[in-house]
Amino acid sequence: MEDRATQCNGETSDNISRISSEDGRSRRSAWTNGQCILAVRSSSMLAPSFDLSFCRSLLERKGFQIPVEDFETPVGIALDPPSVRRYLFFNSSLFHFILAPVLYIVLWCAVYSSLHQYLRESSTDFWILCLCVSLTSICITIAIILLLHYNNKEINVNTDVRLVQVNERLVKHGLLLGVADWVQQCSGKMQLFCVFWDLSPCLQALTETLEEFGFVKDEIENKLKKRMSHIYIVTDVSDATEAVEGEPPEETDEEQPLLVETRPRSNSQKQRDESKLTRNYSLIPDCTRSYQAIAYQLLLTYSAVYVRLLVSERLPASSHRPLGTDRNHCTTASLCLCQYIQNKVLR
Secondary structure: OHHHHHHHHHHOOHHHHOOOHHHHHHHHOOOOOOOEEEEEEOOOOOOOOOOHHHHHHHHHHOOOOOOHHHOHHHHHHHHOOHHHHHHHHHOOHHHHHHHHHHHHHHHHHHHHHHHHHHOOOOHHHHHHHHHHHHHHHHHHHHHHHHHHHHHOOOOOOOOOHHHHHHHHHHHHHOEEEEEEEEEEOOEEEEEEEEEEOOHHHHHHHHHHHHHHOHHHHHHHHHHHHHHHOOOEEEEEOOOHHHHOOOOOOOOOOOOOOOOOOOOOOOHHHHHHHHHOOEEEEEOOOOOOOOHHHHHHHHHHHOHHHHHHHHHOOOOOOOOOOOOOHHHOOOOOOOOOHHHHHHHHHHO
């Protein structure tokens, strides 16, 4: 992973400044699926943020002419909110690196304070107790860190799902976006990765796979609901009528519960209530749509997590190719995007 990041960083520093825009257009056709175009490091680990205008200018030098409304605006909406920045820090590898010794000390003190009452005056019993407490704390700490490490390999609702709408725009320009981080020499590094990806081969392959499973469409629908039930997008709703769209009509006064107070509200209170309304949009594909539409939605949903695992070299290494060896559309990884989706969702 460090070699890949170093390669990307090298491209975004000295070499990229020597590439003219005309040369970038001619080189764009030479990119292959999964190849890292550039990686922009966050300005701070405590409050991660990225210079999006600088990133877009680098992409232009590479031959990708992307308008502001397709890059800076959606990426800013997805990653710039303070709550997302805090989550990026608390879910980063650097925070987990700091958490491990702190967690061990807290667990050691908690276990020792719970068992010291059974300690006798003998010094032998004291050292045996300390050894048992240390082993217990180490085991619990390792289990928690491994659990956090495993969760980082799954799709993240707070980051990867927020980038779905971004990748929906960027895939038209042949790019996919993802955020990855790691610890190197006791310092955290978080970067925004732009990876070249031509979605058409994966779209065709995944569509053919869904068509092969067409006779068991109910089974596919059950798998999608089971493995994607937690994936949804929360959006703000400005009008109260939008939040209840598709829901049953409101109950009449006779049907309302008697214990509900129905005092009239002022206009300012109504405005405050409406500003807090949100609506959840599930990303589970509608199985009544065409197989191509389902495949397209699946590819976009898992695009950001795939990029994150690709650049960090944490994609699952599979001995068998679910879609056939000849259908691996990424030469830099063991699985391409459509194969990853079949392993995670359809298998």
